[in-house]
Amino acid sequence: MYDDVHKIQNKQRSIVVQSFTNSVLDPDQPMLGPIESGGTIIANTAPGCWGPMITPRLRGGHEVTTPVFVEGSEPGDAVIIRIRDITVTSIATASGHDSSPEGFCLGDPYVAARCPNCDVVWPETHIEGVGQSSVKCDNCGNAVTPFEIVHGYTVTFDNTREVGVTLNRKAANMVAERADHFAALPDGSRQHSILNYAPADMPAVMVRMRPFLGQLGTTPSIAMPDSHNAGDFGAFLVGAPHAYSISHEDLIKHKTDGHMDIDAVRPGAVLVAPVKVKGAGVYMGDMHAAQGDGEIAGHTMDVSGSVTLQIEVLKNYAIDGPVLFPLVEDLPPLAKPYTEAEKIKGEKLAKSWGMDALEQLAPISVIGTAATMNEAIENGLDRAGKLLDMSVPEVRNRATINGAIEIGRAPGVIQVTFLAPLTKLDGAGLGDIARQQYDLK
Numbered sequence: 001m002y003d004d005v006h007k008i009q010n011k012q013r014s015i016v017v018q019s020f021t022n023s024v025l026d027p028d029q030p031m032l033g034p035i036e037s038g039g040t041i042i043a044n045t046a047p048g049c050w051g052p053m054i055t056p057r058l059r060g061g062h063e064v065t066t067p068v069f070v071e072g073s074e075p076g077d078a079v080i081i082r083i084r085d086i087t088v089t090s091i092a093t094a095s096g097h098d099s100s101p102e103g104f105c106l107g108d109p110y111v112a113a114r115c116p117n118c119d120v121v122w123p124e125t126h127i128e129g130v131g132q133s134s135v136k137c138d139n140c141g142n143a144v145t146p147f148e149i150v151h152g153y154t155v156t157f158d159n160t161r162e163v164g165v166t167l168n169r170k171a172a173n174m175v176a177e178r179a180d181h182f183a184a185l186p187d188g189s190r191q192h193s194i195l196n197y198a199p200a201d202m203p204a205v206m207v208r209m210r211p212f213l214g215q216l217g218t219t220p221s222i223a224m225p226d227s228h229n230a231g232d233f234g235a236f237l238v239g240a241p242h243a244y245s246i247s248h249e250d251l252i253k254h255k256t257d258g259h260m261d262i263d264a265v266r267p268g269a270v271l272v273a274p275v276k277v278k279g280a281g282v283y284m285g286d287m288h289a290a291q292g293d294g295e296i297a298g299h300t301m302d303v304s305g306s307v308t309l310q311i312e313v314l315k316n317y318a319i320d321g322p323v324l325f326p327l328v329e330d331l332p333p334l335a336k337p338y339t340e341a342e343k344i345k346g347e348k349l350a351k352s353w354g355m356d357a358l359e360q361l362a363p364i365s366v367i368g369t370a371a372t373m374n375e376a377i378e379n380g381l382d383r384a385g386k387l388l389d390m391s392v393p394e395v396r397n398r399a400t401i402n403g404a405i406e407i408g409r410a411p412g413v414i415q416v417t418f419l420a421p422l423t424k425l426d427g428a429g430l431g432d433i434a435r436q437q438y439d440l441k
Contacts, residue, residue: 023060048286060225067281096152152199217258219281231369232412
């Protein structure tokens with residue numbers, strides 16, 4: 001479909017994205033672009049998680065940008081995504097730990113919300129009033145609540161976007177009266193703002209802002225709800241009773257793990273993502289104002305924002321999942337590049353034992369996803385071994401003494417982060433990225 005519509009159009013050096021999917025990533029739907037390899041994508045993103053979760057018409061739990069076609073990318077390639085900028089535009093947001101009341105979905109509240117009163121799946125809804133019963137079915141007027149907040153908060157940010165504070169009940173209600181304004185929802189967004197719920201169970205708490213993208217990657221090769229484009233959430237699609245049910249084999253084959261919730265996916269980081277459809281279909285969303293490792297509450301401070309990415313095609317690079325080169329300050333202590341002083345000490349020690357040279361090392365972070373944390377770790381170790389032509393026991397050793405296993409999201413997104421031999425990174429075609437990212441000679 002894309003080629004029929006766009007084959008006579010010229011490639012673009014940059015593109016501004018202001019439109020969104022219906023929360024489903026579908027390779028058969030038209031993409032924006034094409035953009036040339038090395039080109040720039042600028043996007044206005046909508047909040048993920050809670051807003052889409054309380055908007056039954058959306059079918060994936062998030063609201064991500066319309067994918068962009070990258071010229072020259074084919075299945076079996078990869079794309080290098082350099083994150084140039086992430087800026088929060090929301091003035092406030094709300095979040096909290098959730099529950100899913102019975103009767104408000106067909107198997108999965110993220111994917112197939114329903115009105116139990118008129119039995120419509122994906123009903124159109126509107127807002128009436130403030131609070132957790134404010135989302136009403138257009139058809140019958142019933143409150144539709146596929147999700148409820150068990151313990152939550154409303155938070156507002158200062159003008160520098162460096163800190164925020166959680167609000168009391170009175171202030172949260174005032175924000176809810178102008179929810180779309182305070183959320184800064186993009187014009188193309190179709191979600192209800194979670195600010196309408198006005199949660200205020202944890203007032204007067206100060207927070208730091210450290211924005212990153214919870215969703216960044218490429219389009220899967222089968223239609224898939226956006227929040228489920230990962231091994232953990234994707235497991236809920238296996239044998240599901242709704243229209244997006246798939247087999248375990250299809251999940252493994254088609255997903256691209258674009259939904260990572262890894263807090264190191266922020267300005268200055270470099271992400272290498274697999275290409276499983278022609279044109280790659282680069283998309284983004286689910287910006288978070290900040291998050292601790294694990295996102296253990298299930299959700300965090302989802303915000304609107306602006307993003308600038310630079311995209312480059314890496315030909316004939318058939319990786320199964322994402323590879324990340326974080327900022328130095330985001331690396332675990334044992335995975336940071338050695339200082340010159342440390343190298344001098346190490347070389348002196350090696351020579352005293354008859355060794356003339358040490359391995360040249362550089363950081364790398366390989367993403368693993370699966371239904372459980374243990375399975376995700378095994379997936380990440382296996383991917384790292386295949387990528388760098390190492391045995392899994394060797395990866396385990398290197399991640400133990402020169403790295404760490406980091407948790408992106410419970411229940412099953414992890415990073416295998418460690419110092420890898422530059423010879424292995426060169427063999428994998430990633431050495432130059434590591435040298436540039438970490439200023440290595």
